[in-house]
Amino acid sequence: MDALEAIMTTRAIRRFTGEPVSDDDVWTCLRAAQQAPSGGNVQPTRYLVVTDPEVREEVGKLYRSAFTRYTEIAPARTDTVGLRIGRSANHLADTVASVPVIVFFLMPRTPSLVEGIDIGPVHASVYPAVQNFCLAARALGLGTTLTTVIRVHQAEALELLGVPAQWEIAAMVPLGHPAEKFSVAKRREVSKLTSFNRWS
Ligand SMILES: Cc1cc2nc3c(=O)[nH]c(=O)nc-3n(C[C@H](O)[C@H](O)[C@H](O)COP(=O)(O)O)c2cc1C
Incomplete structure (x- = not known):
């Protein structure tokens, strides 16, 4: 697939068929993730791949509870897009345990990759890997x-997965065969968000 087409049509898929994902495909996505850039090429990301149905079940319970807590606190969106995201995200929260693969992207609990100087947050060296995974x-x-x-x-999830205390969760990515169509998502017009040479 053309790289630009993959980029333009990678969007949140929250409905899955339940069909298994091959190990080869999981490794292809992980290799793509690991190929992402990181500050000083430190490669801080760790990947924890959950496929065991019993562990997925426990992750699913935590995810459902976390999402419920979020919806109790976050202001409810009533616009069409907000309602669509809400329905879709709620569906994922109900069904995440049935997604065949759930990948945790872990990052070290440290404010910076180089102590004593701000050369950018650790996140900046982890999320490129997450997006590469999604694109692959x-x-x-x-x-x-x-x-x-x-x-x-987070504390309960890390304990469940046996992750040592020096790591935190950057992202949790369900991976499966989609039960919905890929499409180009509607976004704000980039030309209205861009300035050249000086802020305007
Ligand atoms: C930092 C970040 C955190 C997100 N967290 C969640 C989440 O916890 N649950 C969820 O269902 N979607 C989550 N999303 C997905 C967003 O809702 C989604 O990317 C956005 O609505 C755009 O979706 P689209 O590409 O399908 O238009 C998250 C996305 C980002 C970038």
Whole structure:
């Protein structure tokens, strides 16, 4: 698939068929993730791939609870797009345990990759890997959504997965065969958000 087509049609897929994902495809996505840039090429990301149905079940419970907590606190959106996202995100929260693969992207709990100087947050060296993973999945015809709401129950999730205390969750990405169509998402017009040479 053409790279630009993959980029333009990679969007949040939250409905999955339940069909298994091959190990080869998972490794292709992980290799693409690991190929992403990181500050000083430190490569801080760790990947925790959950496929065991019992662990997915437990992750699903935490995710459902985290999402419910989020909806209780976040202001409810009543516009058409907001309602669509809400329905879709709620569906994922109800069904995430049935998605065949759930990947946790872990990052070190440190304010900076180089102590004593701000050369950018650690996140900046992790999310490129997450997006590469999602793009590779798209190229393989697989769906993903970058999610972070599990952080509401981060301590419980890390304990469940046996992750040592020096790591935190950057993202949790369900991976599966999509039960919805890929399409180019509507976005704000980039020319209205861009200035050249000086802010305007
Ligand atoms: C930092 C970040 C956190 C997100 N967290 C969640 C989440 O916890 N749950 C969820 O269902 N979607 C989550 N999303 C997905 C967004 O809702 C989605 O990317 C956005 O609505 C655009 O979707 P579209 O590409 O299909 O238009 C997150 C996206 C980002 C970038």
